[in-house]
Amino acid sequence: MKRMSSLAYHFGVKLCFYPSSKQNKIIKLNYDAQRFVYNSYVGRNRSNYHAKHYLAVRQYQAMPFAFSALNSYEARLAEEVVANSELLAKPKNIRDTYSFLRVKEIDSLAIANAIQNYQKAWSNYRKIGHGIPTFHKKRSDWSYQTNCQYPKQKEAFLDNGTARFIDAQHVKMPKLGIVRIAGFRRLIKERLLNHIPTRIGTVTIKKTADEQFYLSMQLGSDTAFVKELPKTQSQIGIDLNLDNFLTASNGSMVANPRFYCKAKKKLAHAQRVLSRRQRWAKKEGRNLRLAKNYQKQRLVVAKLHDKIRRQRNDFLQVLSTVLIKNHDLVVAEELRSRNLLKNHALSQAISDVGWRKFLNMLAYKSKLYGKEFITIDPKYTTQRCHQCGTIMGHNGYRKLRLTDREWVCPMCQTHHIRDWNAAINIIEKAQVIWSNPIIKKKKVA
Ligand SMILES: [Zn+2]
Numbered sequence: 001m002k003r004m005s006s007l008a009y010h011f012g013v014k015l016c017f018y019p020s021s022k023q024n025k026i027i028k029l030n031y032d033a034q035r036f037v038y039n040s041y042v043g044r045n046r047s048n049y050h051a052k053h054y055l056a057v058r059q060y061q062a063m064p065f066a067f068s069a070l071n072s073y074e075a076r077l078a079e080e081v082v083a084n085s086e087l088l089a090k091p092k093n094i095r096d097t098y099s100f101l102r103v104k105e106i107d108s109l110a111i112a113n114a115i116q117n118y119q120k121a122w123s124n125y126r127k128i129g130h131g132i133p134t135f136h137k138k139r140s141d142w143s144y145q146t147n148c149q150y151p152k153q154k155e156a157f158l159d160n161g162t163a164r165f166i167d168a169q170h171v172k173m174p175k176l177g178i179v180r181i182a183g184f185r186r187l188i189k190e191r192l193l194n195h196i197p198t199r200i201g202t203v204t205i206k207k208t209a210d211e212q213f214y215l216s217m218q219l220g221s222d223t224a225f226v227k228e229l230p231k232t233q234s235q236i237g238i239d240l241n242l243d244n245f246l247t248a249s250n251g252s253m254v255a256n257p258r259f260y261c262k263a264k265k266k267l268a269h270a271q272r273v274l275s276r277r278q279r280w281a282k283k284e285g286r287n288l289r290l291a292k293n294y295q296k297q298r299l300v301v302a303k304l305h306d307k308i309r310r311q312r313n314d315f316l317q318v319l320s321t322v323l324i325k326n327h328d329l330v331v332a333e334e335l336r337s338r339n340l341l342k343n344h345a346l347s348q349a350i351s352d353v354g355w356r357k358f359l360n361m362l363a364y365k366s367k368l369y370g371k372e373f374i375t376i377d378p379k380y381t382t383q384r385c386h387q388c389g390t391i392m393g394h395n396g397y398r399k400l401r402l403t404d405r406e407w408v409c410p411m412c413q414t415h416h417i418r419d420w421n422a423a424i425n426i427i428e429k430a431q432v433i434w435s436n437p438i439i440k441k442k443k444v445a
Pocket residue numbers: 385386387388389390409410411412413414
């Protein structure tokens with residue numbers, strides 16, 4: 001059977017599901033187990049690191065008397081290091097040590113995934129260079145991962161793995177049993193009825209802070225999940241900016257919906273109530289998890305946040321699909337939002353609009369539907385006049401500021417709308433790259 005990575009097409013589905021109270025408990029148990037294993041790895045490795053460091057320094061200080069015996073504290077430390085390293089050496093050791101991890105409701109793959117995630121966190125740290133793995137807090141949103149396995153099957157289908165679809169509305173999950181699902185009904189039905197080989201990869205089980213349950217599945221197949229969209233022979237450049245969400249090179253504009261700003265007042269009020277209830281509970285010495293009114297309000301806040309998230313997501317999904325559907329080539333600037341986010345006044349507005357998410361959507365949708373999406377270096381896209389190529393800020397011309405929404409080119413006297421001009425520059429820059437086979441080859445490689 002083919003591995004997930006060697007399949008031609010990949011597709012992620014996110015399905016709502018509705019667990020019974022018993023299944024709810026199993027999900028919590030697995031989430032707790034996964035967190036426990038992850039945190040044991042963090043904690044034991046961390047104390048090992050410090051102990052080794054301490055012992056090395058002591059050893060160095062004792063150099064003249066190299067064979068000086070360890071005192072009782074140091075001996076215990078050395079023993080602990082050995083014990084910790086032994087426990088972490090093999091993934092199965094942790095399950096052998098702690099009996100509560102051997103309860104039959106706990107998915108062994110959830111534990112394996114916790115260890116894998118810990119190792120992934122380290123490799124990410126080595127690649128990117130900041131943020132070593134830290135303890136996972138107990139949260140009101142839960143999630144854990146498991147995998148669909150095909151131990152003996154010759155070919156993977158949606159209905160013959162350890163996680164499998166019973167029909168378009170029911171999934172059987174390892175440990176959880178059968179759950180009712182909603183979403184992607186047509187796609188699932190078609191694949192089940194026509195016996196299209198489809199492999200299920202990692203499955204993430206998630207509960208949001210406002211008590212909604214989701215199953216995220218990675219699907220892989222050699223048959224495309226969606227039809228490619230017809231070619232339109234149209235190309236477009238988009239300039240992302242704060243006045244409106246985007247300006248396109250054909251002059252059209254999409255306003256910035258500012259969902260967060262609109263809901264801010266309501267959210268601020270709800271959060272004030274929440275922190276007041278937290279103060280009360282604390283004053284009376286009650287446990288927050290048992291403080292009913294606090295928990296009620298926590299749900300209100302979570303629902304408000306979730307509403308904003310869904311509104312924004314929907315807006316981005318619709319817009320990115322329209323762009324990909326109507327154009328063969330979509331070009332945008334590379335984002336430098338890390339620099340932009342340093343500007344505090346802009347940062348709230350920027351994180352509200354979700355540009356990065358939008359560009360990611362464009363990237364995967366263009367692949368899915370057989371279109372092209374590229375990003376280009378944002379250098380001079382704003383400052384250049386697209387008519388004559390004059391660059392503002394050079395040859396004694398005054399550089400354009402953020403407040404100059406419209407300007408007149410001092411060379412050719414063309415009147416420009418700032419963002420529209422930028423969008424045209426973006427598409428022209430991409431066309432230069434695309435028409436030059438040498439640069440194109442370099443870009444693609
Ligand atoms: Zn000009």
